[in-house]
Amino acid sequence: MIEALxxxxxxxxxxxxxxTDEPMSRHTSFRIGGPADLLVSPKSERAVCSVxxxxxxxxxxxxxxxxxxxxxxxxxxxxxxxxCLGTEYGAVNVEGTRITAQTGALxxxxxxxxxxAGLTGLEFAGGIPGSLGGALFMNAGAYDGQTANVVxxxxxxxxKIDAIGTLSDEEHAFAYRTSIFKSHxxxxxxxxxxxxxxxxxxxxxxxMDDFAQRRRDKQPLNYPSAGSTFKRPAxxxxxxxxxxxxxxxxxxxxxxxxxxxxxxxxNKGNATCADVLALIEHVQNEVQSQFGVELEPEVRML
Numbered sequence: 341m342i343e344a345l346x347x348x349x350x351x352x353x354x355x356x357x358x359x360t361d362e363p364m365s366r367h368t369s370f371r372i373g374g375p376a377d378l379l380v381s382p383k384s385e386r387a388v389c390s391v392x393x394x395x396x397x398x399x400x401x402x403x404x405x406x407x408x409x410x411x412x413x414x415x416x417x418x419x420x421x422x423x424c425l426g427t428e429y430g431a432v433n434v435e436g437t438r439i440t441a442q443t444g445a446l447x448x449x450x451x452x453x454x455x456x457a458g459l460t461g462l463e464f465a466g467g468i469p470g471s472l473g474g475a476l477f478m479n480a481g482a483y484d485g486q487t488a489n490v491v492x493x494x495x496x497x498x499x500k501i502d503a504i505g506t507l508s509d510e511e512h513a514f515a516y517r518t519s520i521f522k523s524h525x526x527x528x529x530x531x532x533x534x535x536x537x538x539x540x541x542x543x544x545x546x547x548m549d550d551f552a553q554r555r556r557d558k559q560p561l562n563y564p565s566a567g568s569t570f571k572r573p574a575x576x577x578x579x580x581x582x583x584x585x586x587x588x589x590x591x592x593x594x595x596x597x598x599x600x601x602x603x604x605x606x607n608k609g610n611a612t613c614a615d616v617l618a619l620i621e622h623v624q625n626e627v628q629s630q631f632g633v634e635l636e637p638e639v640r641m642l
Contacts, residue, residue, distance in 0.1 A: 345378065345421065348394035355387040356380055357428060364413040364642075367405065367424060369469055371564040372613050373413025373642075376403075376422040383428045385442075385497075385530050392499050392528070395421045402499075403642060404528055407446060407471040410478065410566050411640045415613045418642060423528075425473050434459075438492075439534045443473030447480065450534070455548065460539030461490050463547040467555045469567065476529045477521045478638075479514045483551050488514035494532040496521070504530070517571055517638060560598040563606035569620065570603065570635040578635055579603030585626045592619040617641075 346353075358380050364373030378400075382388045395402045401420030405411065408424075429444030434457045441450060451466035464485030465475070474480060475487040476494060493508045505527070513520040521527055555561060570578040582588070582602035589599045594611030597619065598604040605619055624635050 345380075345391075345394050345398055345400065348397040349390050350393065351384070351386045351390040355384045356382045356391065362422075364408075364417060364422070367422075367426070368408035368411055368413055368566070369564060370408075370412055370566050370611075370616070371607055372415075372611060372616065374415050374417030374613075376418045377420055379422040379424055381424050381426055381428045385495075388423065388425070388429070388528060388530065389497055389502075389504075391421065391423050392497065393502065395423075396499075405642075406443065406473040406477075407469065409468075409470040410474055410638070411642050412566060412613055412616055413642045425471065425528075430471070437536050437538060439536065440531065441472050441534070442531050443471060443476065443529045445472045446470075447472065447475055451548065454536055455541065455544050458538060458541050458544070459536035460544050460547075461485070461536040462534070463544060463551060466548045467552050472532055473529045476512070476519060476532060478517050479519050483554070486514070487519075488512070490534045490536060492533050492535045495530040496527045497530055498527055500526040558601055560600045560604050560606050563598070563608065565598075565604050565606045566639045568603050568638055569605040570623075571638045573633050573635060576631075576633055577603075581627050581631055581633055581635070582623055585623075585630050587623055587626060590619070590622070592622065595619045597623065 360378055361375045362379040363375050365371050380391050403418050403422045405422055405424045425444040429442050432441040432445050432453050434453055447465040447468045447470055451462045454462040464482045468480055468482055470480055479487045496505050498505050579602045587597045588602045590597045593615030594608050595615035596606055596608045598606045627633055627635050
C-alpha cells in the first residue's frame with residue numbers, strides 16, 4: 341500500500357511522514373483505536389493535496405483526522421489512508437492583530453501566541469485540546485468564546501474537484517457545534533485567519549489562568565477522554581441529566597462516566613471502543629427512559 345501511494349505522489353518525500361499499521365490509540369485523546377493501514381502526517385499544503393490525489397489514484401479509502409481530541413476510533417482500526425493534520429502541519433504567523441495558521445496548529449498554541457503578542461479574543465481556546473481544523477469543523481468553544489467569534493477567513497481543499505477554495509465570515513455557517521465543513525465532507529480545511537484585538541497581557545494571562553483553573557476543578561483532566569461526550573440538549577445540561585439519572589461512576593469495561601463530571605466518558609485504563617459505545621448507549625437509554633430527553637453524542641465516531 342505504501343509503495344502504491346508513493347508512486348502516485350507529486351511532492352517531495354520530506355514534506356510528509358508515513359507510518360504503516362499505526363495504532364490510532366497514539367493519535368486520539370481517548371487513547372483508543374486499532375491500527376491504521378497507513379497514516380500520513382503532511383507538513384505542507386502541497387503535501388495534503390498530493391496525498392489526497394495519490395489515494396484516489398491508488399483506489400485507497402481516505403480518512404482525514406486532526407488532533408484526534410473529539411473522536412472515537414474503532415478497535416478494528418481504519419482501513420486505507422489516514423491523513424493526519426497534526427502538529428507537523430501547524431505553522432503559525434502573527435501579523436498585527438491577525439493570526440494566520442495551518443489547521444494542524446493546536447488551539448493551546450494559538451492562545452499562547454496571542455497572549456505573547458498582547459492579543460485578546462482567544463483566551464477561551466487555551467484549554468481546548470483540539471486543533472484549529474477541528475475548531476473550524478465543529479465551531480469549538482468554551483466559557484465566553486467560540487471559533488466563530490475570531491475566524492474571518494479560511495482556505496480549504498475541495499477533494500471532489502481538486503481545487504483550493506476560500507471562505508469568509510458568514511460563509512462558514514457557524515452554529516452550535518457545527519459549520520459548513522460538516523455538510524461538506526469533501527472539503528479539507530487547510531488554514532485560517534483569526535482577527536483578534538489588542539489587549540493587556542496581564543489581563544489576558546489572568547483570564548487564561550482562570551479558565552484553566554475552572555477546567556482543573558470541574559473536568560477529569562487526569563484521564564483520557566474526548567471531552568464532553570454529548571451535545572447540550574435544548575433546555576438541559578447533559579451532565580446534569582446523567583448525574584440525576586444516577587450514572588456518575590457507572591462503568592462498562594474500562595470506560596466510565598466520570599465521577600468528577602458526568603458529561604465526560606473517560607478511559608479508566610485499557611478501555612476499548614466497544615466499551616465506550618456500550619456505555620454511551622446505556623447512558624442514552626437511561627436518560628431517555630427517566631427524563632424523555634434524547635442525548636446526541638458530540639464525539640465523532642470513526
